[in-house]
Amino acid sequence: MTLRAGRGLALRLTLLNAAIVALAMLTIVIVMVLMTERAMREHLAESVAAEVDVLVADYAIDGIDGVVGFVQQRERYRSEGHGRSYRIEDASGRHLAGAWPAWPVGLVSDGGLIRLSAEGGTTATEWWVGGATLSDGSRVLVAFDDVELRDLMQYIHRAAAFTLAASLLLALGLGALIHRAALAPIATVRGVAEQIIDGDLSRRVPLRGSGDEFDALARTLNRMLDRISQLFEGLRNSTEAIAHDLRSPLARHRARLEQALLEAGRLGEDTDWLHTAIAEVDQVLSTFQSLLQLATVEAGGARAGFGEVDLAAIVNDAVSLYEADAAARGMSIAAEVSGACPLQGDRHLLFQAVVNLIDNALKYGRDDQTVTVQLRCANGIAELRVRNQGTGFADPERAFERLFRGDGTRQSPGHGMGLTLVRAIARLHDGEAMAVNCVDGAQVTIRLPAAQAG
Amino acid sequence: MSCPESVAVPRDVADPPMRLLLIEDDAEQARFALKALREAGHAVDHAADSREGLYLALSEPYALCIVDRMLPGMDGLGIVSALRAAGKTTPVIILSALGQVDDRVRGLRAGGDDYLVKPYALVELMARIDALLRRVHERGQTQTTLTVGDLRLDRLTRTVHRGERLIDLKPQEYRLLEYLMQHAGQVVTRTMLLEGVWDYHFDPQTNIIDVHVSRLRAKLEPQGSAPLIHTVRGAGYRLATA
Numbered sequence: 001m002t003l004r005a006g007r008g009l010a011l012r013l014t015l016l017n018a019a020i021v022a023l024a025m026l027t028i029v030i031v032m033v034l035m036t037e038r039a040m041r042e043h044l045a046e047s048v049a050a051e052v053d054v055l056v057a058d059y060a061i062d063g064i065d066g067v068v069g070f071v072q073q074r075e076r077y078r079s080e081g082h083g084r085s086y087r088i089e090d091a092s093g094r095h096l097a098g099a100w101p102a103w104p105v106g107l108v109s110d111g112g113l114i115r116l117s118a119e120g121g122t123t124a125t126e127w128w129v130g131g132a133t134l135s136d137g138s139r140v141l142v143a144f145d146d147v148e149l150r151d152l153m154q155y156i157h158r159a160a161a162f163t164l165a166a167s168l169l170l171a172l173g174l175g176a177l178i179h180r181a182a183l184a185p186i187a188t189v190r191g192v193a194e195q196i197i198d199g200d201l202s203r204r205v206p207l208r209g210s211g212d213e214f215d216a217l218a219r220t221l222n223r224m225l226d227r228i229s230q231l232f233e234g235l236r237n238s239t240e241a242i243a244h245d246l247r248s249p250l251a252r253h254r255a256r257l258e259q260a261l262l263e264a265g266r267l268g269e270d271t272d273w274l275h276t277a278i279a280e281v282d283q284v285l286s287t288f289q290s291l292l293q294l295a296t297v298e299a300g301g302a303r304a305g306f307g308e309v310d311l312a313a314i315v316n317d318a319v320s321l322y323e324a325d326a327a328a329r330g331m332s333i334a335a336e337v338s339g340a341c342p343l344q345g346d347r348h349l350l351f352q353a354v355v356n357l358i359d360n361a362l363k364y365g366r367d368d369q370t371v372t373v374q375l376r377c378a379n380g381i382a383e384l385r386v387r388n389q390g391t392g393f394a395d396p397e398r399a400f401e402r403l404f405r406g407d408g409t410r411q412s413p414g415h416g417m418g419l420t421l422v423r424a425i426a427r428l429h430d431g432e433a434m435a436v437n438c439v440d441g442a443q444v445t446i447r448l449p450a451a452q453a454g
Numbered sequence: 455m456s457c458p459e460s461v462a463v464p465r466d467v468a469d470p471p472m473r474l475l476l477i478e479d480d481a482e483q484a485r486f487a488l489k490a491l492r493e494a495g496h497a498v499d500h501a502a503d504s505r506e507g508l509y510l511a512l513s514e515p516y517a518l519c520i521v522d523r524m525l526p527g528m529d530g531l532g533i534v535s536a537l538r539a540a541g542k543t544t545p546v547i548i549l550s551a552l553g554q555v556d557d558r559v560r561g562l563r564a565g566g567d568d569y570l571v572k573p574y575a576l577v578e579l580m581a582r583i584d585a586l587l588r589r590v591h592e593r594g595q596t597q598t599t600l601t602v603g604d605l606r607l608d609r610l611t612r613t614v615h616r617g618e619r620l621i622d623l624k625p626q627e628y629r630l631l632e633y634l635m636q637h638a639g640q641v642v643t644r645t646m647l648l649e650g651v652w653d654y655h656f657d658p659q660t661n662i663i664d665v666h667v668s669r670l671r672a673k674l675e676p677q678g679s680a681p682l683i684h685t686v687r688g689a690g691y692r693l694a695t696a
Contacts, residue, residue, distance in 0.1 A: 247551070248480075251573025255486035258576045261688065262493060275688050278575075285573060290657060305559045320626055321652060324665040352656040359660060 014175040021171035048130040068097040083145035091137030185214035243288035305346040318354040341377035343450040356418040361388035382450035392437035399435035477507030504528035523550035531564040538565035577689040600635040603695035634693040643690035
């Protein structure tokens with residue numbers, strides 16, 4: 001979940017970035033190619049015009065024979081890949097020199113330029129043709145082909161395409177790296193938030209020390225979390241304070257009731273109401289006691305009783321303690337406990353956890369059904385599953401909340417702290433507790449680190 | 455529960471002067487406890503602070519001390535440690551508002567014999583005092599046979615007879631009956647049964663003990679026979695012939 005959400009934005013930003021880079025590069029390349037082509041065309045046209053000018057100048061010095069000789073010489077020394085052709089004809093149109101076959105229609109002989117496709121039309125080669133009329137009425141024609149220009153343009157196009165592709169890849173790659181790096185803190189924040197949702201309110205977003213926007217955000221988030229913790233702690237503390245402070249007056253109240261009971265018994269008076277009153281005080285005291293026990297376990301301050309214990313023996317003891325109760329409810333307990341399961345823990349608290357699970361499963365299971373207790377101990381992990389057949393949890397997500405009752409009525413027996421305590425005990429043992437609804441009932445699993453050899 | 459035979463207990467500690475010492479600074483709680491204890495027939499001295507308490511506990515031959523953990527001046531556990539260091543074996547019940555399992559562990563490690571969480575029921579305190587006094591009294595003399603009326607439990611063969619009839623008990627039921635018979639005639643609370651028979655300190659969310667007792671009762675008391683296990687309302691159970 002965390003990674004996917006982070007990548008989504010990084011991917012979009014990367015693509016957007018690449019698109020912008022590509023567009024910019026495309027514009028630059030197109031402009032460059034167009035300008036290059038134009039410059040080269042101008043250069044070719046100028047070359048033709050210059051050659052014509054050379055012939056005209058040569059005529060002025062050496063006369064028509066000089067021009068003819070010049071052209072013959074020129075045609076002999078043809079350069080590779082660059083075709084040039086000439087034609088000299090006299091005023092009557094008679095061919096004097098040069099390989100160009102005929103004076104093209106449309107070519108004016110006053111310095112103009114025309115472009116002609118090659119004869120045969122097999123190649124796309126064009127001839128750039130210029131001409132001039134000499135003072136005796138004879139005409140000179142100069143034709144350069146554009147093969148060189150075409151080759152060069154092809155080369156430039158290839159280079160442009162390569163540049164575009166390379167820059168696109170670079171933009172994508174670097175963009176992805178940069179965005180992932182930039183968005184990594186978001187994944188971190190999300191991870192921390194998930195852990196907090198899972199119940200570890202002490203988690204904070206780590207600062208990177210760079211003092212950038214993400215650090216500022218982390219600081220703000222951490223302050224917000226501190227505040228939430230304070231409120232949460234305040235609520236918890238006040239619950240505990242109430243439980244603690246009300247215990248003494250309730251105890252005195254109970255003692256008075258007990259005194260009254262002794263005296264009423266002596267006088268042979270009716271004591272039913274006193275018994276009821278004492279039972280109710282006991283119920284309140286028991287709730288308070290559970291709250292305070294939960295507080296101690298959650299605070300992690302209950303490790304003094306830790307020692308080497310066998311979870312399998314504890315589970316078996318709990319099952320045997322509750323078998324009679326299950327039978328009395330018309331239910332049964334099926335235990336699947338294999339071998340010993342040694343681990344470091346508090347046997348009384350672990351027993352309390354197992355008892356709470358079984359008690360819960362029996363309480364909310366359907367009559368005539370079975371509660372299954374499975375303990376597996378392998379690879380350093382002890383996994384206890386308690387499953388019943390019934391209506392399941394109204395909301396498995398909230399099963400471990402303090403004072404939360406699945407039925408919402410607060411009518412069922414107990415004080416809604418059984419599973420909360422189970423999870424607190426599991427966490428005290430560096431483990432975890434999970435609740436799920438099965439097809440036909442509910443299952444609570446606790447997973448604890450166990451001794452490897454088990 | 456049993457000690458080697460060689461450990462001799464001075465008779466004068468456990469016998470006639472059954473005086474108890476209560477070290478408790480809360481005046482009102484002390485008043486209730488003293489009243490209830492005296493009504494139950496105990497002679498009780500009261501010390502309101504730790505110095506006086508320690509002085510009394512060291513100088514007088516008390517049958518049992520009840521020590522509050524939270525005392526001005528010195529932790530109640532300090533008193534227990536000092537007593538033990540001075541060679542006093544007087545049984546001690548520690549009272550504490552700290553009810554967590556590890557507090558209990560610390561309390562028992564310091565030399566306490568029992569640990570009772572405040573607020574406690576007076577019946578619970580009395581039942582525990584009786585049980586502890588009996589335990590100390592019987593120290594060093596393990597009985598191989600326990601008898602209550604026509605009920606007989608043989609610890610060597612682990613068999614139980616009522617009259618001539620052999621009663622078939624599951625191990626758990628046997629241990630429950632053994633505990634009840636050891637405390638015959640005394641009130642035994644549900645918490646004491648959980649701790650004594652199952653050896654776990656925990657808070658049962660339902661009256662899980664009652665189911666076990668009623669099963670045991672059904673086996674011990676077939677129709678027409680005299681009841682042996684009596685329910686003491688608001689307290690627990692008592693095994694007796696009448």
